[in-house]
Amino acid sequence: MDLTMLRQFAVVARLEHLSRAADELHVAQPALSRTIARLENELGTPLFDRANRLRLNPAGALFRGYVERALGELDAGRRAVAEATEQGSGSVRLAAENFLALTEPLAVFRRTHPAIEFALQQMPATEMARRLRAQDVDFCIASQPVPSAGLESAVLLDEAVSVVTPLDHPLAGRGSVTIDELADEPFVTARKGQWQRRLLDRLFTERGLTPRIVCESDEAGAIQELIRAGLGIGFNPETARRMVPDYPVAWLAVDHPECRRTLSLLWSAESRLPTAAQLMRTAIIGWDWTPGSE
Template sequence: MDLHALRQFVVVARLEHLSRAAEELRVAQPSLSRTITRLEAELGTPLFDRAGRLRLNDAGKVFLRHVERSLGELDAGRRAVAAVTVGQLGSVRLASETFLTLTGPLGTFKRAHPAVEVELHQLAAAEMARALRAQEVDLCVASQPVPPEGLEAAQLLDEPVWVVTPLDHPLAGRGSVHVEELAHEPFVCTREGHWQRRLLDRLFALGGLGSPRVVCEGDEPSATAILVAAGLGIGLIPDMARRSATRAPVAWIAVDGPDCRRTLTLLWGADSRLSGAARLLRSALTEWDWTSGPV
């Protein structure tokens, strides 16, 4: 079975669109179509449903899981050989929704292990399980639940999440607030899929409040407090950010109830053979004191 064809199959399966896959792979679409057809002939079954939009069928989903694991093992083997050849610990690939949370432990790790190359990948939580099973990354740090199938996990931190408001906001002098009191407030938040947005949506759903009024959304959570301080709305910020030396001038208000929290979790593949560098970083992250010091 041709390795090049397998890598092309993974891209087509991920995108479920031949022309976009051909563009990403920089190959002609008819050539890519023939590659997939030959692969299906070799397996003796279609891998996609072609009625209307291209869709990965059940056989394709099963095959994809095995191909991703196989390609991941091959890449891991190449990295292991490279590490042995140069006599170093090698590299480690770490994914996270945001990197601001990791600056402290990563800085300490690099000072202790300067020869280890750390590759950082920004991933949505929804992509983490697939990337770990495919061994595209070694470790992931998530701020929201990730499907546990085939994964190992270690909790790094469980912390409250605060409502932040401009200093002149009517709620600014309060020590705590009920979610119901926020029903009509304008929110500055991250886009759908990010943990802060999912938390906000969940709090409103639990309170029977419908959808929150989001007036500003983006991909950079560190901008939330700055935009709140500018008066654009209110937002949700984790407790860790209160220790930042560069925090914006906003009022911090506790949310009544047990559900307004963030759980930071380290994940890795249950069946993966972590490199020496990955094991070192895993230990550094699990042993880091996440409750003290600036971030």
């Protein structure tokens, strides 16, 4: 087996779909199928179940972990050599659920270290632990708990989450509301797995309630616009209020001690971070995340 074979397997394993993997790799699907078949032949066992749809089997899942760690180590070595031989000033790979809270610290870091390249990737929290351990990324920023085995973390911000309503909503004049008072309200929210949706589901479930969801979206801007237009209400953190202070919606405190968001920076405990990544970690942790500061 060679590196090309392993890199192609890693993509197929991640997507569990041959045609999408072929598109991402810019190779023909029949050629990719032959590559996976050769790899399985060398290992002496199938790596995928092919009934109905392509799915990693237990052997494939086991092998995937080793492949991702090996590829991550090779990439880390390449970056370390480039840095040691002064082939540029280094690079950083950062993933986050969304980048709204990161625009200012990243802009300042860019101005302070203009020669450092960095790549940003939007990523669901469910992928973060695996991708960090595989060294696909240097850091992740999450707004919800991430399995911590093999990871280190630093809390960046703990902030209140409010209910946002249209200006003409019956609750708009209130200073605060309870979860019970929101039981029959239509919610515009993020898809399952995103922190806003998990918070909404958790707070309602503990009260024996089911949220009435009228729209799901991955676009924070679209959610805000739909709320403003009167289609429903939704949860939003104080960071969003600070970023657009004059946006025409009403903000109501939620009378619940756990209606909050905790923003954390995570990295692999075993990774050897290059100098550029260490500089960014220091800058992000040292940033004043207090609402209203810049």
